[in-house]
Amino acid sequence: MTCHTAFGKWTGASASGRRAGHGLANGFSPATGADRTGPTALLRSAASLDTSNWGNGGALNLRLGTTFVKGKAGEKLLAGLLRSYLVTQGGMQVQLNVLDAETLRQARSHPDLYPGLLVRIAGYCAYFQDLAPEVQDELIERTIHG
Numbered sequence: 001m002t003c004h005t006a007f008g009k010w011t012g013a014s015a016s017g018r019r020a021g022h023g024l025a026n027g028f029s030p031a032t033g034a035d036r037t038g039p040t041a042l043l044r045s046a047a048s049l050d051t052s053n054w055g056n057g058g059a060l061n062l063r064l065g066t067t068f069v070k071g072k073a074g075e076k077l078l079a080g081l082l083r084s085y086l087v088t089q090g091g092m093q094v095q096l097n098v099l100d101a102e103t104l105r106q107a108r109s110h111p112d113l114y115p116g117l118l119v120r121i122a123g124y125c126a127y128f129q130d131l132a133p134e135v136q137d138e139l140i141e142r143t144i145h146g
Contacts, residue, residue, distance in 0.1 A: 004137040005134050023138045027059025027123060032141050039064065039081060039145040047089035054092075059123040061142070062098045068146025097139075104128065104140045 004060060008023035009121035018024070018031050025031040035042045039062055046060050069078050085091040097120050107114035116145045119139055128136065 005132075005138050009134075012017075016053060017119070025132075025136075026061055026121070029059065029061045029131075029137075030143070032138060033143060037142045040084075042145075043081065043085040043094070044089065044103070046099050047085060049089045058092065060094045061097065061120055062094050063142045063144050064100060065100055065144050065146035069098055095123075097142075101140050101144060104136070108133075108136050 004024040004026045005076070008018075009021055011020070011024060013020040014031075016031060018034075023032060028049065029035075030045075042062065051058065066075055066079070081127060082094065085094060099119070103114075103117075104119075107117050107128050114128065117128040118130050119131075121131075121135065121139075122144060128139070129138070
């Protein structure tokens with residue numbers, strides 16, 4: 001489930017603007033930096049895919065900032081976003097990471113201070129400090145909404 005990072009090293013530039021050697025999209029998530037119009041657009045796009053022939057589903061990662069889900073207003077916003085995607089639009093699944101890039105940078109520089117930091121990769125959870133540096137970089141670079 002991290003082959004998108006390794007395969008990207010051997011793949012030339014793509015028409016979408018991804019540079020040669022950069023990671024491919026993880027699961028059916030947008031390529032890093034390609035989801036520029038917000039979480040609603042990302043989820044609408046994912047829900048529009050015909051997944052009827054996907055025997056094991058597909059990983060859709062959505063990274064939200066901590067301020068996005070903060071307090072009652074954030075809780076209501078997140079619930080509405082997920083309800084719309086999963087119930088109204090018929091979305092298959094979504095994996096959430098709620099964190100900020102600075103926390104990940106700190107965890108990379110000082111792994112002893114973040115021994116229990118779990119992150120969603122592309123279909124599974126892993127301890128951040130156990131990931132290869134290029135996978136850590138990809139997580140830090142993923143678009144953050146909120």
